[in-house]
Amino acid sequence: MVKRKALGAGLEALLSDKQGTNNKKSVQKTPDNKKKSGQEIVKIPLEKISRNPNQPRKKFREEGLISLGNSIKENGMIAPILVREIEEGYELVAGERRWRALQHIRLDTIDAIVINTDEKNSALLALVENIQREQLNVIEEAEALEKLQKGFGMSHNEIAQFSGKSRSHIANILRLNMLSEFVKSKLLEGLIEMGHARAVLSLSDKDQEKIINQAIKNHLSVREVENLFKKFSESRPRTGNNNKDPDTTILERELSDILGTDIQLISRRDGKGKMIIKYNTLDQLQGIINKIKSNK
16 A cells, blocks of 8 residues: 555645745744744744634534643644734634634744645645544535535545545545535534435435434434435335436436536446436536546
């Protein structure tokens, strides 16, 4: 097995000297300033730093922050945070837990490296830091990946390259965005696992909620939820899409979302099939072709 680089194929360049040589003009240098891997560490007042709007983590455990703050107070901060300069001061790129922890112990300043980066790369760094520290819930990761895909126009391959994750992992996590808000909330709360959620992906929001409620109430395993889904599907009238394999329905929805048009998958029992891509104008067709090329 080939060991991947810690920051993925594209993010190490963001921390190079070339990225951060001219963005420190408003930082007051002190005798405590030092160097780390060729980059200057500066002390910045906590109140001059604002939260990264693209930070994928939604929840921070209070007791964890207090514990981290006490550890930093006792042993010092092992690694500086990363920030980028904005008009109002500085914006966090990576290290929000440390920034929050220092507020708990009422310190005035924090060690930081100021890098010259844009919003897209800032979002990437925030995502990768959290993924590699295994601090993200799968829904937080799914929403962050969707923002990279739709907000910054990144293909699955590009996200995989920068994050160090496989393309199949990216595709599977992105599918979770098709879940109802109810099911997402239960995943965030840790009441169900990813397998429970994946089992009901092809259902309507109402039916997802019905099955997941039963799963939580009766403490059902993933396999039991899959069996419940199968019985539920078999009991419904078979018309149109209900005759399709659930995975086929999910793929149709995913492809339609990616390409911005209706997609129909027709499968045969021997595994062969065809995909029908619908378009209304030649301009729309050209746009679909461009999206397919960008996802190579």
